[in-house]
Amino acid sequence: METIENMANTEVQFSEQALNKVKEIIHRYPEGKQKSALIPILHLAQDQFGGWLDVPVMDYVAGLLQIKPIEVYEVATFYTMFNTKPVGKYVFEVCKTGPCMLNGSDDIIKYIEEKLGIKPGETTADGLFTLKPAECLGACGYAPMMQLGKFYKEHLTREKVDQIIEQCRAGKMELN
């Protein structure tokens, strides 16, 4: 039987530390219900393998959890946080739902489009930025806002967007 240890020879490979985390996560669910660990482990995988889930990565995760690859594809394509195509290093997920719209999210999105020369869904040629309009992120009282990596940037203004872009370009933006 394949175990976490003897998966070690495949191309896609979690770090030792990540593998320990995988084991710890699987342990949270009852015996035999390790499929429950799928979403948490896909998060780990996306963080570790370049911000998106390529097919070999999904197959690797399927192997770790001893489930069929299709079970992983089904999940990866259902949830908006999983990228099944490459994205830029900095993904600006700007909320555009009602409450943010009331506070000017349209203008912020337009400003980012102009400033970076990309349309929603696109990535800049240098691979640094992706603009991804998002639905309500639970920050409606602090609108307009965007998610960047693990964190929220709230009360956005054009000036604040300038600063964020500068920080990213200087490699000083914390994502994790």
Place this chain on the structure above:
Amino acid sequence: MKLLLENAHIEGIRYYDAYRKHGGYRSVEKALKMTPDEIVDEVKKSGLRGRGGAGFPTGLKWSFLAKPEGVPRHLVCNADESEPGTFKDRYLMEFLPHLLIEGLIVSSFALGSNATYIYIRGEYAWIPDILERAIQEAKNNGFLGKNILGTGFDLEIYVHRGAGAYICGEETALIESLEGKRGNPRIKPPFPAVQGVWMRPTVVNNVETLAAIVPIINMGGEAYGNIGVGKSTGTKLISACGNLNKPGVYEIPFDLSVEDFIYSDEWCGGIPNGKRLKACIPGGSSVPIVPANLLTKTAKGETRYMNYESLSDGGFQTGTMLGSGGFIVLDEDQCVVKHTMTLAHFYMHESCGQCSPCREGTGWMWRILKNIEYGKGKMEDIDLLWDVQRRIEGNTICPLGDAAAWPVAAAIRHFRDEFEWHVLNPDEAQVRNYGLAHYADRREIPAL
């Protein structure tokens, strides 16, 4: 009176020492000396209604939990919070994580759950760290783990991150997601109380509901039930947003008037730049939008209050709902058609796609609204939109279909003239909003 956020501003309250010093974990000490049934009784007496949106009595829900011999049961905390306008659970978890953990321990004991899961929306990516730290601290102090306080009760609490899907807030979709699948709601029955996660009996409750268990045990169910008005007992967290001077999370008493909540400096402090109130969605995006004149007063002319009964007075004809407490305010410059269009897009994006009325209907509604908003609408489109929403409501597996239909229905019901104006003045509608013209032929103008 504050029952949940009383200590929110105390320095270090996020951590165990300060939390414990200010009375934290007393309810666990008290509850673990009671029997599980006694705890359920206290919750019943308290009249607590689920804070996730539907307002179902929590004690009653708990009493439905099946208890077959030898089958583990689970409590699952619904921290998926994705309803537009709602961000109260986030506040609780960020600033008072121990309050939630404390409520979870008492509730898990009452329900007989030895493994309890917090299902948190994936985008709240920094909050699991806060919760996991609180869990570790509680464990270090003997409130979690094996043999809690020497009673023989074992409990582990795990944080489980979702990955971006509003539908996973619906309890059966949440359960599917927790099992590592797509968030497709299940057909009920069987209900989760009988066959939930891993086919085991399961209770799913909202973050705020579970936090409210702490004051209920501390003060006793009856005392809690005496606070509030009618069947709205205790207090409620409201997340206020849109066009307000002081948006944010507030813990309100149920006898607060809507007008005071919006205008008083103690609460939201009015509308920026002296603008007038146009409309409001008081309970998260799924509840009906109401125009200003029906928001502060009921159709009978009585003052409207921030509670379940008063907000729903008049039914869907002239009332709305308290829902999740996501309070969205639109000022006189806002466009109801555009706002409704963004919500329609939201529901289209979030439909899981299992049933055709919801999958197709949400797309239709968005496309029709987009046409009207961008000056390409026809008069018949307004009736078509009405027809589409009507065909979704009540014809789907889960309530997301209704949630998508209601905002559209209410927008047409109360703001039909604004839709018609868009159709008749397509060019003008691109450069300006309809504003308060809605009230032009009415006696009551919401000056306030």
